[in-house]
Amino acid sequence: MRRSFAPWANPDAKPLIRFENVTKRFGESTAVDHLSLNIFEGEFFCLLGPSGCGKTTLMRMLAGFETPTEGTITLGDQNLAGVPPYRRPVNMMFQSYALFPHMSVEKNIAFGLKQDGMPKDQIADRVGEMLRLVQLEKLARRYPSQLSGGQRQRVALARALAKKPKVLLLDEPLGALDKKLREETQFELMDIQHDLHMTFVVVTHDQEEAMTMADRIAVMDHGRIVQVATPGEIYEQPKTRFIAEFVGDVNIIEGHVQGQENGLWRVKTSSAEAPLTIDDPDEVLHSGQPVAIAVRPEKMVIQRDPPGPGAINVLTGEVWDIGYLGDWTVYRVKLANGEILRVTRANASRFVESPIDWDEQVYVTFAPDAAVILAE
């Protein structure tokens, strides 16, 4: 539906939001550290990171609730320095929703429009439109205390969208919803964003949420951006060990570079007898350099029979734990050096004749291009 959307890859595209060398300090601690970032019009952009990484501060600076200690933020052609929150063409959906408890649903949604001095009949039209968008027409006269968590979330969304902001900021938009509702709402948010052609900036600590919704994800840690890329790139080509471990599950095998053969890296580890062969041509490494090999659990193959002679990347161990998840089975395999690998297997058929059992001797293999080398 939006396969060709990639303005960040176009060097001529002008970003809508630009953070240039932005730093924010609170007393002694630095929340955001010399950060530069471009966000393009129409993007669904996720700021992802553990709590305290500075993602919320970054969003609050965009909304105008915090002032950068250094650096500039521009929106379109406007430098946002000194522009108070009530004059920014940006609206925010708060984590707590922040619905006005003394106003009905429709009054809440109309609040922003009233501030702009919009004529009454136009306000009514727009409120009606917003209520239809979030499917809350029947609850227009209710008060926030009479709504469920999911309904409140929708009112908050409608209120933030009512003014048609250039950018919608969403602070942990699905954090307070239960799992099932969260999943539904993720897709709904994507549809709404797509239909309205609006730029969404979402703050979240939930990597699944970010992966599902975002066009691009910026992974943050300690006030800095570690990687900005599409969900696929973040998952398949994580730049650092932090990202590999933060986004999804991963097996990390530590070792030393032995050399390069036919464009493939040979890495000596304590986990396997033979050196491991990794196909990661972009890395520039030298012999003896300590590295970490990252392999996603679903890219490893677990088998009972020894692989044939000449097989590469063979790790032997015994089954330590088995977790049956229905769609997947998770095996935890303990290697001879004590390390534990996590290997998943899709349960493609309903019955398996003699499934791999606890304490069984198994062989785990992976293809050279299934792994990524992360320089330490």
Next chain:
Amino acid sequence: MNRRLSVFNVTSLVIGFAFLYLPILLLVIYSFNASRLVTVWGGFSTQWYGALFRNEALIDAAWVTLRIALLSATLATILGTLAALALTRYGRFPGRTLFTGMVYAPMVMPEVITGLSLLLFFVAVDFDRGFWTITLAHTTLTMCFVTVVVQSRLMTFDRSLEEAAMDLGAPPLRTFFSVTLPLIAPSIVAGFLLAFTLSMDDLVIASFNAGPGATTLPIKIYSAVRLGLSPEVNAASAILIGIVTLGVISATLLSKRSVLRSRRNAH
């Protein structure tokens, strides 16, 4: 825990409440006494209430009291609310702790001292004692109670509500009047009622700062009793008790409701 009331619990409850309320109850009962003698029951009658309403001096005093209470409570509510906002909102300005302590001082200060110091002040600045001096003195006394009530509400106030209003385009002042004020209004009203009742029943500070032109009801009652007990005074006291009770009960209900509301919206 044993949730049922044991004999011991009931007894202590009865004794405690009797200790607190028996004298007041007695006063109210004797205000309906037909006999002229305050301590001898002579049958039921409402004649003293009638006499009370024909006693112009007492009625005058009641009016003065009511006007002072309304005016001083209004002033105290405005000042007390502003103080509460400053104390909860403007972070850690230098001397904040000292300022907080100073706002609460009149609460624990002996009334005689507050009254005396105010008297000395009014004499020093050559301010004629009367209606206005009592009003100002009561404002000083009751302001801190308003601050306490409003401050406790502001502590639980979700700041993101104000941020949301600003985010949606409301400048700070409009944010205050359209979001903050309506939400803390119950606690402001509770503070007002508290200030009102405190002013109504104050004797000590009022008598220090009263002048020839203005006598409040508590002062009048006190001096009347010194000349000899009269059932009229019982009637006046009973009415006063009624008003004060009403004020305190509504203040409690209001602040309870506002706390409940903020809690309901918190989840």
